[in-house]
Amino acid sequence: MVLYKLLSVTDLTTNTVDVISLTDIGSTGKKIETLGVPVRALNMRGGIGNLLLVLKLATWLKRSKPDIIQTWMYHADLLGGIAAKFAGGIPLAWGIHNSNLNPALSKRSTIWTAKLCAMFSHWLPSKIVCVSDGARNAHEAIGYSAEKMTLIPNGIDTAAFKPNRDCRISVRQELGIGRNTILIGLIARFDPQKDHHSFIKAAKLLSSFYPKAHFLLCGDGIDWENENLVSWIDNEGLRRCFHLLGLRDDIPRLTAALDIASSSSFGESFSLTLGEAMAC
Template identity: 30%
Template sequence: MNRATVIHVITELELGGAQEITLFTCRHLDRRRFEVHLITGRGGLLDADARAIPDLFLQFDDHLGRAVNFASDLRCLRSLTGRLRAIRRRSARPTIVHTHSSKAGILGRWAAFAAGADIRVHAIHGFGFHAGQPWWLRRAYQAAEQVTAPITDAFCPVSTANLEVARRLGLLRGGKPTLVLPSAIDAAEYEPKPGEGAALRRELAIPESAPLVGMIACLKPQKAPTRFVEAASRVAALHPQAHFFLAGDGELRPQVEAAVDAARLADRFHLLGWRRDVRRLLAAADVLALTSLWEGLPRVTLQAMAAAKPMVATRVDGTPEAVIDGRTGFLVESSDVAAFADRLSRLIADPALARDLGRNAHARLDDFRAESMLRKLEAFYDELLERR
């Protein structure tokens, strides 16, 4: 018999780590114990995936977009409140509202409070504020989190780095329950099958013997994709046979295309757009890269683990919890493109080292398996239900 109704709230289901782990959670929560709902914005690449989840009560809210707009956000707050109140009235069970991402986290928690939800949980997949913003905007986002924290019953940060930021901001005052819940994965989805990598290389006209460095990321400021192009240009000067791919799309695509042209890499830098065949991309690559300026705990670092591939990444937020410098890959400061290129070159020049780091990464996979994450989350829900 279901113990509770769990309602997940997130903005559009774009192709990203927070969205993928939210859908995984909605798909696999034990239906004998939980009635599972999802409220999300419309128009994301993963909408069809959400529709395909069995026994999921799915609602698309046209007001729940990613852009911040005061008038639209007020309409969203009213709409979410009405939806949550209607679900709560229909259910005789306790209601847990579990919000994801910054905007849905703020609006969703206030809507849950207004609707009288029994428990309000917020998953921290990184924060909406970062050092690259004007100070006043960063402070406004911090204030929004601080004002919303008192109506939050529990937090689920994806990394201890995010937990520490929450603690410094005073979000955890009063001894609020917290569960660090890394962005886990189903490893079998990403462990390469024989021949997959070679087949993808043939499709892209990349020689089998050519070193291949790949980055899988949305082309948005957070991921700093033009820095990957700059690093690739430096690597290409030392390794003329090397190829590169960038799988993803977004607002910075024109800048990325211009950077590739300026670096004269058009014949060796493959802009792939959005791709769902992540396992094939991982199989084809020799090294994975991630040039993010801020993060929660990036899902691609775990996908690289599953594929036993080394990663060169920036030392930001939760990334060092997945990439161990010198053991499973390399970490560099986000501003140091020269060091980033140097680590990529080192792995290209020493395939044995790359294989060793990849094997070490795969050995850490047990810490990030989705089955373990789900059981921990269900136990956390049980704990919160017992405390109410």
Template identity: 35%
Template sequence: MNIKKCSIIGKKNIIHIISSLGEGGAEGVLFRLCKHDTKNKHIVITLTSEAKYSLMLRNENIEVIHLNMPTGRLRLSGLFFLYRLLRKKKPCVVQTWMYHSDLIGGVIARLAGIRNVIWNIRHSSLEPSKTKKSTLYVAKLSAQLSSWIPKKIICCAEEAKVAHVNLGYDSSKFDIIGNGYDLSHFKPQLVKETIRETFNISSSIPLLGMVGRYTPEKDQSNLFGAISKLVSKGVPLYLVLAGHGMSSDNNELVELIDKFDISEQVILMGSVNDIPNFMNQLDLHILSSSSEGFPNVLAEAMACSIPCVTTDAGSAKHILGDCGWITPIKDTAALSNNILLALQEFEHKNKWETRKASCVSRIRDNFSIEAMVDRYTIAWDSIEINSEQKN
């Protein structure tokens, strides 16, 4: 491939390949990266059809191409179209996202003559009991090909690197780049509407919340068990839940809440569009997950100055630093105790304000969007320079 042809008016032509553009952490990171990187030209190719981030990317004048293959299925016509597209566009770098796109996009890019391929891994662990067999198979196959396909492998935390090196990935290829957040968007701010006013909740009662879809990995049963223990002790609180499936029409969720006898303390908001507005209404954010990659909700809450209690899932500890409370996964008693410790500190205004300020500083100093964009740009530049030297 002629490297000199891959630039457009001084900008590198970067093509991203991702399975879908639906709601998810990786999709959000890709959107923020393309939006805030003004030094390069970005094109996003998704293996499936239109979804949440498709329009959002186009609104930022970023080209989006859908291969429209069924979820979980490949079509030779779609793969051949991708091959021809890469041959035509001649990107400086092909950046793939998540296991299936890493493997499929990486192989097609190499067959199209593109050597500058970077994989992006979004999982921090791959426990067989918590991972789909198909995903585990693709990850293991990718590990065998990791010495040939990618020039670099990007992951978002050290524990992700260790887990994948143990799986057989080429240890020399890894580059750790943490997620970045738009701190002009996620910040302490006055709210547009208040949950307290809507549900007539006194300002003296702590408002706890969790943002996360209804799925086994989020382990809402663990959360409800912890809240139930606090309620049985007479601790005043309300728990507000937001995310896909976190609504009263989810009968399974409602039954679970009733099982723990906390229906009077739980408010179901469903999907929420304005996450910063939601976060800024909370006193404490809780994450009860048994499995995570890089839990964006923790960084988003902390950027809004909301302290967090979380299980030790994925990169949670890396995000929190010493600014919050870490609990072993699936340990309901420990989760309940840490929430109680947080609420006890909440009663001391000066301590709590110091805690909130440390949360903002932690995200500003380590997870700004500018820092993330700079790190990706360095990664793209470095493999292009190496390719030019070899040529």
């Protein structure tokens, strides 16, 4: 969703932008298409076939001849970097948002891909953009090129994220709860790193002190059809006070309605949602 936000404020009359997903287009890709930005998908699924798809990516890059490529996340950094070299050495900037590579908490494939990125960081990217000192330090420690690192903190759109009492009232009306009900939120897609399970356990503890508090969750995969998420909520007996809103377009409104915004993620180097909440 960060990419969508960036593109929504980009002057597309003077800048030509293409977006390529390693997997599928997904809901975010469809939103980006509404801006008039073309989105293509490689539909990678794992296995040796990915090598052929890297060549396909390189062919796309040769044809479009971009001035610069930016990749986010380890697999995209590595494969996008290799494709950029095959396409003629197009300038490449890697993006790093993660600060936790603990083997006990991260997938083995993620750890190994990050280590490969560290090895190739001295050759593939022109720049490595980190959103925090924590991200930079964590990746320098595993061998990333310190010379190529640069820090660009996450930015907050304070025109969109700001205090708004009307939002507080309207969101509570939508949820069917009282105007003075304490509302605690976690805005994040359903992903192991976001650790919704810990948030739900914390909600159980808090409910013993504040039984009238309610909890708002939203993001991709956050709905009552998510069996794992729903089972965690039901196991704690909290269905009555949880609101699962799915993927939303009105995040500034929901954020302004919260009494407490939280993050249970174990890998955020600079939580964008907490920064946005602080502006509200």
